[in-house]
Structures are given as C-alpha cells and as structure tokens.
Amino acid sequence: DADVTQTPRNRITKTGKRIMLECSQTKGHDRMYWYRQDPGLGLQLIYYSFDVKDINKGEISDGYSVSRQAQAKFSLSLESAIPNQTALYFCATSGTGTGSDTQYFGPGTRLTVL
Amino acid sequence: GDSVTQMEGPVTLSEEAFLTINCTYTATGYPSLFWYVQYPGEGLQLLLKATKADDKGSNKGFEATYRKETTSFHLEKGSVQVSDSAVYFCALNYGGATNKLIFGTGTLLAVQP
Numbered sequence: 001d002a003d004v005t006q007t008p009r010n011r012i013t014k015t016g017k018r019i020m021l022e023c024s025q026t027k028g029h030d031r032m033y034w035y036r037q038d039p040g041l042g043l044q045l046i047y048y049s050f051d052v053k054d055i056n057k058g059e060i061s062d063g064y065s066v067s068r069q070a071q072a073k074f075s076l077s078l079e080s081a082i083p084n085q086t087a088l089y090f091c092a093t094s095g096t097g098t099g100s101d102t103q104y105f106g107p108g109t110r111l112t113v114l
Numbered sequence: 115g116d117s118v119t120q121m122e123g124p125v126t127l128s129e130e131a132f133l134t135i136n137c138t139y140t141a142t143g144y145p146s147l148f149w150y151v152q153y154p155g156e157g158l159q160l161l162l163k164a165t166k167a168d169d170k171g172s173n174k175g176f177e178a179t180y181r182k183e184t185t186s187f188h189l190e191k192g193s194v195q196v197s198d199s200a201v202y203f204c205a206l207n208y209g210g211a212t213n214k215l216i217f218g219t220g221t222l223l224a225v226q227p
Binding site: 004031033040041042043045048050058090092094100101102103104105106107108 | 156
C-alpha cells in the first residue's frame with residue numbers, strides 16, 4: 001500500500017464550487033505539505049503543517065485553506081474554485097531530525113475548474 | 115532568495131545514450147540537494163540526494179555530485195533506457211525549522227528505442 005494517498009485522483013468542477021482534496025499518510029511523519037504543479041513552473045508550496053496545531057502559509061495560499069484533522073490527515077480546500085486553480089495538486093510528508101529535509105509525495109490530484 | 119535553475123527540455127535521447135541534465139542553484143546557506151523524478155501519471159519520487167559539498171548521490175544508475183564551487187548538481191546516467199522517460203526535478207532544502215523544498219521547473223526526458 002502507498003505511504004501517502006490522495007483522494008480524489010481526478011476531479012472536474014465548476015467555477016464557484018467548494019472543493020476538498022484529502023491526503024492521508026501511514027509514514028508516521030509529523031510534517032505535511034500541499035503543493036501545486038503548473039506546466040513549466042515546477043511545484044509551488046501552498047500550505048504546510050509541522051504538527052496538528054501548527055499551520056503555515058506557503059508561497060501561494062490565496063484562495064486556499066487547510067485543515068489538519070490528525071497527524072495522518074491534511075486536507076486542502078478551495079472555498080470558491082476558479083479556473084486558474086486548474087492544476088495538479090500534491091501532498092507530501094516529512095519526518096523530523098536526521099533526514100527531515102527529504103519529503104515524500106503522494107500520487108497527486110488532477111483538478112479541473114470549468 | 116534561494117532558487118534552482120534547470121536546463122530547458124525536452125531532452126530527447128536514443129536508448130543507451132549518455133544523459134546529463136544540468137542544475138544550478140542559488141543559496142544563502144548550505145542546503146541539501148535533491149533530484150526527484152515524475153513518471154507519466156504519477157507523483158514525484160525521490161531519485162537521489164546529497165547533503166553537503168562533494169557528496170555524490172546515486173540511485174538506479176543515476177548520479178549527481180554536489181559542487182559548491184560551481185553551485186551545481188548535474189544529473190548523469192551512463193546508459194538511458196526507455197523506462198527512464200519522465201520529468202526530472204532538481205530541488206534544494208535546508209530542512210530544520212523551515213524545511214521548504216525549492217524546485218526547478220523540471221526537465222522532460224524522452225528516450226526513444
């Protein structure tokens with residue numbers, strides 16, 4: 001079984017709809033991240049969480065919110081989706097201490113906003 | 115600020131050719147350097163990493179050496195296979211309290227039989 005899972009894998013929605021993307025991990029890591037990938041732009045950090053009570057904005061947090069429901073679960077919400085949020089979204093995790101600089105990624109969610 | 119620059123793709127090679135994908139970085143400190151690979155339709159997988167100057171990361175026949183003097187971390191493989199076709203991302207991270215990965219824009223590699 002995959003260590004980092006994301007649901008759904010694909011989603012098509014309409015402008016103005018609320019969308020939630022979910023991420024779960026079995027790696028036992030404290031730290032979780034949400035990234036967005038656009039063609040030709042690499043990955044950009046949306047939000048990150050170093051533990052259940054710690055949530056931080058990344059480079060491109062506008063239009064997004066997150067919830068860390070448990071150590072293993074980190075959800076990303078688009079309160080009112082817009083077409084330029086069409087992208088590939090990745091969740092990632094990392095541990096603490098030695099090796100904490102290495103992040104492990106889920107398979108991604110492809111989101112299309114019409 | 116810190117940044118990563120990769121060579122533009124796509125890179126198209128024949129099977130068994132030698133591969134180099136260039137990566138240079140700008141950093142205010144001494145980060146760890148990474149190569150991630152994204153196969154078609156999949157997420158990013160860690161390919162290799164190096165944590166300090168002159169370290170060499172290696173995995174699956176790929177290698178990259180952390181060159182502080184040239185601020186580079188070029189990816190190489192002696193003989194590519196069709197199954198190596200993917201997008202390759204160079205990245206840096208300081209770990210610790212910030213632990214933010216900074217990615218290059220990715221390089222698409224297409225290997226033809």
